[in-house]
Amino acid sequence: MYTEKTIKHFRNPKFAGEIKDADAVGEVGNMKCGDVMKMFLKVEDGVIKDIKFQTYGCIAAIASSDAMCELALGKTLDDALKITFKEVIKQLDDLPQIKFHCSVLGTAALKKAIENYKKKVSD
Ligand code: FES
Numbered sequence: 001m002y003t004e005k006t007i008k009h010f011r012n013p014k015f016a017g018e019i020k021d022a023d024a025v026g027e028v029g030n031m032k033c034g035d036v037m038k039m040f041l042k043v044e045d046g047v048i049k050d051i052k053f054q055t056y057g058c059i060a061a062i063a064s065s066d067a068m069c070e071l072a073l074g075k076t077l078d079d080a081l082k083i084t085f086k087e088v089i090k091q092l093d094d095l096p097q098i099k100f101h102c103s104v105l106g107t108a109a110l111k112k113a114i115e116n117y118k119k120k121v122s123d
Contacts, residue, residue: 003093006063013062015069017052024120026113032101035061039109043117046076053106060099065106067091077114083107 002010019040026039035057042050051072053065068088072080085103089095095103 001096002059002063003095005067006060006092006095009063009066009092010059013066015052015066015073016054016062018054019050019052022052024113024117026109026111026116028105028108028112030057030061030101030105033058035102035105037061037065037105037109039065039106039113041113041117043077046078048072048075048077048080051110053109055105057105058099058102060095060102061105063092064088064095064103065109068103068106068110072110077117081111081114083110 019042022040023043024041029036037053037055037057040052041048051069053069055061055065068083071083071091085107088103
């Protein structure tokens, strides 16, 4: 059902955890399954310098969030906002269609964290 890459990200998620002194946090819930995703960011000069996630989600949510963090690290906030769940699925070499909603959790939490960061710096 899952690709090797998906299993690899799930078994050894490099970006799982919390950033205690995060510059921004974004939290979203999945309407379909009720799972929750929290994304932590460290930002320097508009670039994502560190990123971590915490979730109560499933295998697909953990693997796709980890893959998404890999894509987002080192990107500017504006470029990171353009990451789509389809790119994340590509990064995993595919995901079963019934699990697509799980991969949306990560990108939605990232978007929320970036929005929160932008709000904070504009205040
Ligand atoms: Fe809830 Fe996958 S089933 S995130």
